[in-house]
Amino acid sequence: MDNRGQLLLLSGLLIAMGVALISLYLTTASMSGYRVSYSPWDLPYYEMRMALYESTRAVKLYGDVDEISEFNKNLSKIYAKHGYFLVVSVSNVTGNLYKLNLTFKTDRVELEVNKSVTT
Amino acid sequence: MYGKEGQMYTLEALIAALIIFGVVTFAIAASPQFGTETKEFTSLQLKKYADDILEILDLERVDHKSLLSEWVESGIKNNNFDDTIWDNVKDNLRRNLRIMMHVEVLNPNGIIVYSYGPPPPEGAVSSFRVVPVKNVYHSAYEVRLYLWYV
Numbered sequence: 001m002d003n004r005g006q007l008l009l010l011s012g013l014l015i016a017m018g019v020a021l022i023s024l025y026l027t028t029a030s031m032s033g034y035r036v037s038y039s040p041w042d043l044p045y046y047e048m049r050m051a052l053y054e055s056t057r058a059v060k061l062y063g064d065v066d067e068i069s070e071f072n073k074n075l076s077k078i079y080a081k082h083g084y085f086l087v088v089s090v091s092n093v094t095g096n097l098y099k100l101n102l103t104f105k106t107d108r109v110e111l112e113v114n115k116s117v118t119t
Numbered sequence: 120m121y122g123k124e125g126q127m128y129t130l131e132a133l134i135a136a137l138i139i140f141g142v143v144t145f146a147i148a149a150s151p152q153f154g155t156e157t158k159e160f161t162s163l164q165l166k167k168y169a170d171d172i173l174e175i176l177d178l179e180r181v182d183h184k185s186l187l188s189e190w191v192e193s194g195i196k197n198n199n200f201d202d203t204i205w206d207n208v209k210d211n212l213r214r215n216l217r218i219m220m221h222v223e224v225l226n227p228n229g230i231i232v233y234s235y236g237p238p239p240p241e242g243a244v245s246s247f248r249v250v251p252v253k254n255v256y257h258s259a260y261e262v263r264l265y266l267w268y269v
Contacts, residue, residue, distance in 0.1 A: 005126035074227040074259035
């Protein structure tokens with residue numbers, strides 16, 4: 001009974017350690033899922049999308065390179081106040097076709113977009 | 120207390136400890152969880168609300184203007200901003216989500232030309248929108264929206 005009793009204790013301890021390891025693994029797995037699902041929030045998606053949306057809209061609204069450039073200059077100034085580097089340039093290709101170039105930078109992301117806009 | 124008897128006592132103690140641990144774990148898991156919304160999560164939620172509010176108000180119409188850009192343009196031109204655009208938003212946020220808001224319109228030099236609602240407390244979350252306007256002094260104005268929980 002002495003030997004059997006020791007084995008019983010040992011197996012009990014091993015099972016307890018196994019349960020502890022499994023619970024630790026599951027907790028880590030769920031935490032990493034949580035972190036992965038929230039990490040995209042750190043990127044300024046909204047600000048990037050807005051920059052492209054507003055600069056495209058400005059081309060259609062003004063329809064004049066000087067006025068569009070003036071808007072883009074102000075847009076860059078406002079973005080700079082929020083800590084973003086944004087430069088938008090526009091050129092008139094033909095008639096109502098414009099070419100838009102947008103560069104957006106932060107310490108974590110760099111984005112360059114070339115887009116054709118028809119007014 | 121040696122040999123078989125000692126082992127039985129040890130085993131008994133281990134089983135007792137496991138039972139207590141199990142009961143405590145079950146009780147904690149079953150009890151209602153308070154304070155699960157971390158500060159970070161709350162800020163993300165407020166930022167999303169603020170982004171969505173500004174985005175919806177700034178949806179482009181056929182004339183390439185929006186409710187927001189027209190409101191800014193008219194406010195700058197007449198030197199008088201119409202508050203009603205924000206009254207409904209403020210009431211809805213406060214009644215349904217217990218959120219307070221503050222709005223500012225700034226020119227590109229960062230000067231506030233319009234302000235609405237109580238001043239935002241420290242920790243309020245903000246979002247901004249740059250709206251293109253025509254026939255006013257600056258071609259772009261910033262609309263900044265601050266949100267915070269009551």
